Amino acid sequence: MVNTIEAKNLCKAYNGIKAIENVSIEVGPGQVFGLLGANGAGKTTTIECIMGTKKADRGEATVLGLDPYRSRKILFERVGVQFQESSYQEKILVCELCEETASLYKNAADYGELLRRFGLSEKVKCPVSELSGGQRQRLFIVLALIPNPEVVFLDELTTGLDARARREVWKCLSELKQKGMTILLTSHFMDEVEALCDRIMILKSGESVFCGTVSEAVAASGCEKFEDAYLKLADEEVGERV
Amino acid sequence: MKAFGTHFKTELKLSLRGMDMVIFAICMPIVVMVILGIIYGSKPAFDGASYSFLEQSFGAVAAIAVCAGGVMGLPLVVSDYRNKKILKRFKVTPVSPTMILLVQVAIYTLYAVVSLLLVYITVRLFFGSSFGGSWLQFLGAYLLVMLSMFSIGMLVGGVSKDVKTAQLLCCVLYFPMLIFSGTTLPYEVMPKALQKVADFMPLTQGIKLLKVTSLGLSTDGVLLPIIVMAALAVLCIGVSIRFFRWE
Incomplete structure (x- = not known):
């Protein structure tokens, strides 16, 4: 089975400063994939390189087997995108x-x-x-x-929302998931990720430090709770988080 | 086509909601025309002239909306839509962001045409002026002026860093052109020295074309204005295409 979203060794630098390096992602049909990491870890850059709104310096990405650059008109009939900034x-x-x-x-x-x-x-x-x-x-x-x-990209959908509003959005996403939609999302909320995502990737300074399921992340870190596992894997102090 | 139609309808509604173009492109030219009409009545343009001062001013006043849309409305909306990432949003749809730019051009063209009609009705109905030139030539000239003014707007909106820069550039371009190119203050009443300075403004050249064609005067001196307008359009369009920033 071909992956719905596939990215191989994406690299992107802005003015010589690397934003992401060798990021590879595979998302199968109907999967929900969570991209995690601190602010500035490269989540948005990764999504944009996959969607083709930014050109990766190296590496390649396909969505539904199509190159988002060359097949933009066909591809984006079948792909929904929500941007971080409300435009x-x-x-x-x-x-x-x-x-x-x-x-x-x-x-x-x-x-x-x-x-x-x-x-x-x-x-x-x-x-x-x-x-x-x-x-x-x-x-x-x-x-x-x-x-x-068939595929949706959601970038920090619940950032800046209160607990009730987050739950509302969360419910919406669960429904989409049940309908078999392939979703790539970024999030800062571990409860959300735990409930929604089939697989996750944790980015740190533009590089993948973990890729797998939530339970694999917990196991790999040796922690009990996923939030602790995330913090340990992302290798940052609790106080640094927003 | 469906996308263009829907966007045209909605963007026009948004533009009307903003009111600024209604004031600067629709109301203002009529007000200027009425004031000139009250001042000059049916006086001839100069002693022995075959046309009135008002008839001479028609081409100039009709250009106010083109100026307002081209160097004020268009650049501001383009830089605003880029800044809000609206243009970028189009990049993840099947439709190119160029479409929304064309929609805006169409909207400002509509403003200009509506203004032209209203200004014409005003001079015709209230001051009894007639149109002595060739409509075909006049509309051709009008189209050329529009093309070059709008291309300035695309350039300013497309390459300025942010909305603030665009606003500043718009003011620098708009107000001098509005006052000194002859759209509001008639070129003919300016002192000779000021006329020489005004000649450097592209719109002054454009208005010369509009006057010649609307009055049906000899077309001997039109080559220079035509070249200026066309060259400006080619230059601005070229630079815009090369340096346009989508985000």
């Missing part, structure tokens, strides 16, 4: 942003139905800027799902 126009309404996004795809999902599923029906006529943090993140999941994707 939307000032004063735009929820329905307008959804409509604009839907117009980009040949087989777009019914965004009204998606908004209903994510509890945003009442916010259709609301400016995006007036949504609460949790609502906005759910909207960005909706946007990522509008192409009816």
